[in-house]
Amino acid sequence: MKLFLSFLVFIHLTFPVIGQSDRGNMDSLLHSNHIYSNTIKTVQLFKEGWPLTYPIIKLNSQKKLILSFDELSDNVGDYYYTFIHCDAGWANSNLIETDYLEGFPENQISDYKFSYNTSVKYIHYKLRFPNEDVKFKISGNYILMVYQNYNKSKPIITFRFMVAEDLVDVQLTLTRPASTQLRDYGQEVHVSVKYSKFAIFDPYSEVRVMVTQNGRWDNAAFFTKPSFVRAQEIIYDFDRKNIFYGGNEYRYFDIKSLRYQTEYVSNIDFKHPYFHVQLFPSKPKNRISYFYNDDINGKYYVKIQEGVEDDVESDYVKVYFTLNMNFPDTRGEVYIFGALSNWNCRPENHMIYNSDTRAYEGSLLLKQGYYNYEYIVKEKGIPFANNTLIEGSHYDTENDYSTYVYHRPAGARYDRLIGSTLGNSLIKPR
DSSP states (O other): OOOOOOOOOOEEEEEEEEOTTOOSSOOOGGGGGGEEEEEEEEEEEETTOOOOOOOOEETOOOOOOEEEESSSSSSSOOOOEEEEETHHHHOOOOHHHHHHHHEEEEEEOEEEOOOOOOOOOEEEEEESSSSSSSSSOOOOEEEEEEETTTTTEEEEEEEEEOOOOOOSHHHEEEEEETTTTTTEEEEEEEEEEEESSSSOOOHHEEEEEEETTTTSSOOEEEEEESSEEEEEEEEEESSSSSSEEOOOEEEEEEOOOOSOTTTTTTEEEEETEEEEEEOBBBBOOTTTTOOOOOOOOTOOEEETTTOOHHHHHHHEEEEEEEOOOOOTTTTTEEEEEEETTOOOOOOGOOOOEEETEEEEEEEEEEEEEEEEEEEEEEEEESSBBBOOOHHHHOTTTTOEEEEEEEEOTTTTTTTTEEEEEEOOOOOOOO
């Protein structure tokens, strides 16, 4: 894992330095959220019954995770899935499958439906797990890998999820930074791990903590050493290393219906085979005062207003994005970013500057529903997407923070996920 402890952020004025502990590239594509085929769309992994949740379940619980995705095709694919156990840093733990799986390590995805009443034809696939074919023996980080025709060397989808235990009490506290320089821009994370009912002999070497913001992994904070330890409690309370930029509330648009123009939609047209939805041009928000918006923290959900079965009646739509800027951004490449891009910077969500219109332009093929998104700059040599340069950053922005606590004593072969918690930054100045 590449380490970097500080970086400068500019939004016409210079943001102060924030040191993020051990942030950087986690691993190769195989151990990240990635789609390997242009015909595979709308990949989601969530807790059963709640599409906006993060993909984590408790070991040996009755809760299930749901993987859903579409293939733009009329022919049913021969898809299989398996699981890869990873360490705390999302590298392969090198366990054999029988160490962490009970049942069959490779199984077929047999739940699928054809779309109907849509201009774009597709097949919707769904997988529910753990199931009768396969269960998890141990906790930790996992990769769900989907592949075709028994060929595991050519994955179609890889997606991260976690299986956790409740062995320690994890407390997450979010505050406005005490630092004068960072007070207006950042959100300070404090983590306490109480282990009165679980044996940890050396907290300084056995425990590692990961904190993510809104389910993003590219800017996750990875703490390998605590600030201090007191009576059966481990404290992670670093100076600046535990501060995230607050960012801004996400932009949004609603395409649940194609019969009328909702907020931020300027035009809807049909040219075979797609509906084309043009969003109103937008502007950078880095010099605008903070305004609270009840967003869904960069996620989206599939929904059709004039239908019954959202999964197979929602159509695919070409959505056009325009970001007005007088000059192209010289700091890096601009992307449309969020769960709609799997939090990745790929060619399909890359924006191109049009000097004639003085705007960045881009388009995405998206399934009908409600979407959050933002505009980010991918700077050269920086492994994470910077959402502050265009969107701005505020201490009072509402964000989710997930905390994961891993344990690996001397001689152990893998990292157990012994505790986790989810917090939110709706905080008051202290």
